[in-house]
Amino acid sequence: MSGDQDKTPTLGITVCKTRGTPPFHETAYFKQLTLEGQQVGIRVIVFCPKEVDWERRSVSAWQYSTRRGQWIASSFPLPLLIYDRCYYTNTRHYLDYKPHVNKLVNDPLIRLLGRPLGGKWQTYAFLAEDPDLRPHLPETxxxxxxxxxxxxxxxxxxxxxxxxxxxxxxxxxxxxxxxxxxxxxxxxxxxxxxxxxxxxxxxxxxxxxxxxxxxxxxxxxYLPLYTTDGRPFDIRILMQKSERGEWVQTGMAVRMGKPQTLTSNLHGGGKAVRAEWFFSRQYTPELRIDILEKLQWLSTQVPMRIESRHGRMVEVGLDVGVDPQGRVWLLEVNSKPGRSVFMLTGEKEVRRRSIELPMRYARALLDGQVGGSL
Incomplete structure (x- = not known):
C-alpha cells in the first residue's frame, strides 16, 4: 500500500471467522459502514482477531471496494480504533477467541469504539444495584x-x-x-x-x-409477554451515541413471534412492526401513555447506568417486554445490536441513521472531539 493510504484513519471491525467469501456475517451492514466511512474520511476494514501479526502490527483483513463492487483481502496496518462485532455461538467458541480479543483490548495504542458487555448475568448484576431500575428487571x-x-x-x-x-x-x-x-x-x-x-x-x-x-x-x-392474540412480542429500542457523544434514541420497533411460540426473535420466524401501530392496537390511550413514558425513561437511564459502571459504549439495543398488566420489563441489553428490524418495518431513515451515527462518532473520537477514555 502507498504511504498516503497508510495515513488514512482506519476503523477495524472485528468478527468471528466463518466459511464463505468473505468469511464473516453482516456483509451488507459492513458495506454500508464502508460507504458512510467514505463520507467522513474513514477507511473500514474487517478482520478476525486471530489474524493479527503482532510483530509487524499488521492484519490480514477485508475491505469493500466500491469501484469493483466486491470484498478484497489485503494486509493493513493494525487499526487504532476497533468496532467489535464478534458473535460467539457457545462458551467454547468464546473462550477460543478470548485471548486474541483481550490482546486487542489491552493494547495501549488501541481504542474501542465501545466496550462490549459481558453476559446476561453480569449485566443484570450491575443494573440491579440501581434501586430505580431494579423493579423493571426480572429476577436473574x-x-x-x-x-x-x-x-x-x-x-x-x-x-x-x-x-x-x-x-x-x-x-x-x-x-x-x-x-x-x-x-x-x-x-x-x-x-x-x-x-x-x-x-x-x-x-x-x-x-x-x-x-x-x-x-x-x-x-x-417466565413472563407472559404476549399480544392479545397469543403472539410473543418484545420491543427493541436502539440507543446510539451522536457525534457529540450524547445518547440518542435512533429507533423503536416491535418484534412479534408466531402464535404459541416462545420467542419473538426475527431469526426464529418472527416479524417486525412499527411501534406506534402496535401500541395503538394493543393498549388503551391511558395505558399507552404510561408504557411509552416508562420506555422513554428506561432508554435514557440504562445506557448511562451501564456506561458509568462498564466503560464507554457506542450503542446498545434494549429488549423490553410489557406484561398484560402494563408492567414494563427490561429483558436484555445488547452491546452489538442488529438493525434489520427497521428494514422490516420500512423505516429506511431509521436504518440509515443507525449506520451513520457509529461512523460519525468514530470520526469524533479520532478527532478528539469527544472523550477518548474508557
Whole structure:
C-alpha cells in the first residue's frame, strides 16, 4: 500500500471467522459502514482477531471496494480504533477467541469504539444495584445447579432458561407446569422449535443437563409477554451515541413471534412492526401513555447506568417486554445490536441513521472531539 493510504484513519471491525467469501456475517451492514466511512474520511476494514501479526502490527483483513463492487483481502496496518462485532455461538467458541480479543483490548495504542458487555448475568448484576431500575428487571440467577432453577420455580411456578451469551432466541427454553408432569418448550441451538412433556423432575434435570451442556446459562421467571392474540412480542429500542457523544434514541420497533411460540426473535420466524401501530392496537390511550413514558425513561437511564459502571459504549439495543398488566420489563441489553428490524418495518431513515451515527462518532473520537477514555 502507498504511504498516503497508510495515513488514512482506519476503523477495524472485528468478527468471528466463518466459511464463505468473505468469511464473516453482516456483509451488507459492513458495506454500508464502508460507504458512510467514505463520507467522513474513514477507511473500514474487517478482520478476525486471530489474524493479527503482532510483530509487524499488521492484519490480514477485508475491505469493500466500491469501484469493483466486491470484498478484497489485503494486509493493513493494525487499526487504532476497533468496532467489535464478534458473535460467539457457545462458551467454547468464546473462550477460543478470548485471548486474541483481550490482546486487542489491552493494547495501549488501541481504542474501542465501545466496550462490549459481558453476559446476561453480569449485566443484570450491575443494573440491579440501581434501586430505580431494579423493579423493571426480572429476577436473574446463574444456572449453576438445579437448586437455582428450583428457587425460581418455587417463587414463580414457571421459569425460562437462556444462554448467558447472546442467542437470537436460540437455546432458550421455558419450564412450565404441565398436565401430569412438566412441559419444556423453546428453540434448540440450531433454531428448531420443540415442545416436550417430561414426567418428573428427574427426567427434567437430565433434559436440562443435555440442553445446556457446554454453555453458561441463566434462569429467570417466565413472563407472559404476549399480544392479545397469543403472539410473543418484545420491543427493541436502539440507543446510539451522536457525534457529540450524547445518547440518542435512533429507533423503536416491535418484534412479534408466531402464535404459541416462545420467542419473538426475527431469526426464529418472527416479524417486525412499527411501534406506534402496535401500541395503538394493543393498549388503551391511558395505558399507552404510561408504557411509552416508562420506555422513554428506561432508554435514557440504562445506557448511562451501564456506561458509568462498564466503560464507554457506542450503542446498545434494549429488549423490553410489557406484561398484560402494563408492567414494563427490561429483558436484555445488547452491546452489538442488529438493525434489520427497521428494514422490516420500512423505516429506511431509521436504518440509515443507525449506520451513520457509529461512523460519525468514530470520526469524533479520532478527532478528539469527544472523550477518548474508557
Amino acid at each position: 440467577r446463574r444456572l449453576t445447579t438445579m437448586q437455582d432453577l428450583y428457587t425460581i420455580l418455587r417463587r414463580y411456578r414457571s421459569a425460562v432458561i437462556k444462554p448467558n451469551g447472546g442467542s437470537h432466541g436460540r437455546g432458550v427454553a421455558a419450564i412450565l407446569p404441565g398436565k401430569d408432569g412438566i412441559r419444556v418448550r423453546g428453540r434448540t441451538r440450531d433454531n428448531r422449535t420443540f415442545d416436550h412433556h417430561l414426567v418428573n423432575r428427574s427426567q427434567m434435570e437430565q433434559w436440562i443437563s443435555r440442553f445446556t451442556h457446554g454453555s453458561r446459562y441463566v434462569v429467570q421467571p
